[in-house]
Amino acid sequence: MRRTVTLGEGRTPLVESSREPRLYFKLESANPSGSYKDRFVAGELQRVLDGGGRACVATSSGNTGSALAAACARCDVACTIVVNEAAPEGKLRQMQAHGARVIRVPGFTVQAAVTAQVLELLEDLSRGQGIAMVVSAYRYCPVGMSRVEAIATEILELLPAANVFVPVGGGGLFSAVSRGAGASAARVFAVQPEGCNTVVSAWREGRADIDPVASTTRISGLAVPFDIDASLAVRQLRQRNDRALTVTDAEVFDAQRYMLAAEGIYCEPAAAAALAGARKARAQRWIGPEDDVVCLVTGHGFKDPDSIAVAASAHPDRKVDAGALRDLLMAEVR
Numbered sequence: 001m002r003r004t005v006t007l008g009e010g011r012t013p014l015v016e017s018s019r020e021p022r023l024y025f026k027l028e029s030a031n032p033s034g035s036y037k038d039r040f041v042a043g044e045l046q047r048v049l050d051g052g053g054r055a056c057v058a059t060s061s062g063n064t065g066s067a068l069a070a071a072c073a074r075c076d077v078a079c080t081i082v083v084n085e086a087a088p089e090g091k092l093r094q095m096q097a098h099g100a101r102v103i104r105v106p107g108f109t110v111q112a113a114v115t116a117q118v119l120e121l122l123e124d125l126s127r128g129q130g131i132a133m134v135v136s137a138y139r140y141c142p143v144g145m146s147r148v149e150a151i152a153t154e155i156l157e158l159l160p161a162a163n164v165f166v167p168v169g170g171g172g173l174f175s176a177v178s179r180g181a182g183a184s185a186a187r188v189f190a191v192q193p194e195g196c197n198t199v200v201s202a203w204r205e206g207r208a209d210i211d212p213v214a215s216t217t218r219i220s221g222l223a224v225p226f227d228i229d230a231s232l233a234v235r236q237l238r239q240r241n242d243r244a245l246t247v248t249d250a251e252v253f254d255a256q257r258y259m260l261a262a263e264g265i266y267c268e269p270a271a272a273a274a275l276a277g278a279r280k281a282r283a284q285r286w287i288g289p290e291d292d293v294v295c296l297v298t299g300h301g302f303k304d305p306d307s308i309a310v311a312a313s314a315h316p317d318r319k320v321d322a323g324a325l326r327d328l329l330m331a332e333v334r
Helices: 037-050 063-075 089-097 112-129 142-148 150-158 172-181 198-205 230-240 249-262 269-283 305-312 322-333
Strands: 014-016 023-027 055-060 078-084 101-105 132-134 163-167 187-193 243-247 293-297
Touching: 014 150, 023 150, 037 063, 037 132, 037 142, 055 063, 055 112, 063 078, 063 089, 078 089, 089 101, 089 305, 112 132, 142 150, 142 172, 150 172, 163 172, 163 269, 172 187, 172 230, 187 198, 187 230, 187 269, 198 230, 198 243, 243 269, 249 269, 249 305, 269 293
Parallel strands: 023 293, 055 078, 055 132, 078 101, 163 187, 163 293, 187 243
Antiparallel strands: 014 023
């Protein structure tokens, strides 16, 4: 009997802003493990199981590993995940809680040479031992990535001419949303940190090749300083005549604080990059006041507790004795 891999991913909410007209948030953070990567994993792990696989090895900056660990736990598949040494603790704990074996490698995902070495080793292991290699990129796992294209389909069912802003790290998510948008009237915007602008720099300079960069961004999950799906993203940008722009880390963290305090959306920094890009695009008049704008909220706030702690520090708690509580409450509610 064929086993279907799913935890109920997809069909995530499209929530209208409480403050800004025609601004919407696609809550991919509402997926079962807290990010859009559940869509990818459902498709890719299904392929592994259908092929008789019972073990996999994966690379991740965080969210792929979390999604894969959850699905593997459900399907009784052995799971080993190679991550960067500085991967956020929230994501690491999630992987480990589901029983995945996690290996930290200094320099992986941020140094091109180290990353190439690790990927080559994992490819050799996969071929030699028959163990599935899971990487959330069309370059390695096109079946799983094709499931991500449904994000665009779900948006366009409700907003056929939306301007969709997509955070960019390796380039796979943008490529999937752009492919999903197809020949529609939607425009898809690639938003990448200034400190890791592989896609945006190639698009601006008319290059097809991706030059490795020395990543300086602090936005976890978007620090991919080499070509995995970046060259594919550049081709998609040109094919659909979409646009790309960079944002600073400060603009991303500011957007995250706004989403937390003004919109009630609990998100990690990478998930706020789309809003930072939409703000900049509006300031540059790439989009107008009558345009529908959709920002992809790619990951939940519990993924990066350090950034949440910084945001929370602006609203400290207070300790008072019961006798002084009435006066404090009366002062607060006025």
